[in-house]
Amino acid sequence: MLVRLLYASRAVDVSPAALESILSTGRSHNTGSGIxxxxxxxxxxxxxxxxxxxxxxxNLYGHILRDPRHKDVVLLHYEEILERRFGGWTMGQVNLNKLNATTVLKYSERPELDPYAVSGKVSLALLEELMATAAIVGRS
Incomplete structure (x- = not known):
């Protein structure tokens, strides 16, 4: 059975090296786990x-909850799915700071996305738009 989980968290370390560590760890783990x-x-x-x-x-979400690189982890959305929407990425990435503010404003009160202030469905709709507009990099 396939599921989709959406969560938000705050970074403990916002350095490029810390972000790269999260991405590389995720990509190597996710490939073997089918995520x-x-x-x-x-x-x-x-x-x-x-x-x-x-x-x-x-299991991965449980690991993220305990990961010292994340804090304030909040589950936004969880559902059983018939097929993947993001199946082309072991861990695609989007730098929200580089997005056009009008894209974010479609889904948020302010031009800076705050997933803690919007519903999980709104956050999922934004991700789907980012996929449709090729804003996601790191395709594997």
């Missing part, structure tokens, strides 16, 4: 969608 997804980052926040088997996604 795909997207990691959006900006303003010290992460917004991530994970897709895969229920146990694999749940």
């Amino acid at each position: 795909t997804g997207i990691l959006c980052y900006g303003g010290g926040m992460f917004l991530q969608a994970l897709e895969g088997g229920r146990m694999a996604v749940n």
